[in-house]
Amino acid sequence: MPNLKPPVTTTEQALRYRDELQAIDPSVEYLMTLYLSPELTPEEIHKAAQAGIVGVKSYPRGVTTNSEGGIESYEAYHPVFAAMEEAGMVLNLHGEVPSSAATNTCVLNAEPAFLPHLRKLHARFPRLRIVLEHATTRAAVECVKSLGPTVACSITAHHLSLTVDDWAGQAWHFCKPVAKYPDDRAALQEVVKEGHPRFFLGSDSAPHPYESKAAASPTSACAAGVYTSPILLPLVAHLLESFGALDKLEGFVSGHGRAFYERPVGEGAVRVVLRRASNHVVASQGYGAGPTHVVPFWAGKQLGWEIGGNAS
Secondary structure, eight states, rough: OOOOOOOOOOHHHHHHHHHHHHHHHHSSSSOOOEEEOTTTOOOHHHHHHHTTEEEEEEEEESSSSTOOBBSSSGGGGHHHHHHHHHHOEEEOOOOOOOTTTTBBOOOTEEEEEHHHHHHHHOOOOOOEEEEEEEESSHHHHHHHHHHHHEEEHHHHHHHHOOHHHHHHOGGOOOOOOOOOHHHHHHHHHHHHHOOOOEEEEEEOOOOHHHHHHHHHHHHHHHOBBBBGGHHHHHHHHHHHHHHOOGHHHIIIIIHHHHHHHOOOTTOOOOOOOOEEEEEEEEEOOOOOOOOOOOOOOTTTOEEEEEEEEEEE
């Protein structure tokens, strides 16, 4: 994701970022995206596509981490979207509108208020592949299902688990979009259990330092984001099993997303193997120390699965 400081807005920045990531782990294929901003032009889109950059991420202004430079209107970006449609790039949408007293909008209804924008974009650019990122509501699920094969949706592991009661007053479960009502969580679980091919895992894993999550004050709010990376696959297996969807695991975490992004499994690809765990307790104190201290989702809780190795 490109919402770094500074944001990744050019092809050169994205390629440098990819090089930094590959230096950490060259075995991973990193799919790079650009930050939708006024500096982005159709010419840059074609340049990025030729360099292997797969998408552009849209952040409405001020709704999530490092979104201060986000957009306020999509109409100005129609030439960029037309270039993306032509180049075969994916538009990744953070699906919320900013809170506003004038429109009675806040974190609980910001996602449903965004869905008309998604419908308009799809109608204007029907061949543009669009992913509504980290959906949290039944309204979003039904909207995506009603649209064509070029519109997909990512769902996080933590949104398959959390509701409003879990994050209200609990900084470690606070993310954007916020988890919603039990019926919304049920809708996410239902579409995963259905095995719908246009819904797939998006980790949205945010390793905010301990101080950023716990040290809220009258002048600074806690950082929005949940850290799931260290336990992601076992956590997803655990959650899917809890609502009878374990048989949909591979499609949800791998197959559906690969198909939408047109990244087929290559010959000799390594398959991750999960096995049942009798004593897999998530690190209760987190990882690292000082400014690198991060606390994972489900810290101190037990998971029923663990990564057991790799198989060809």
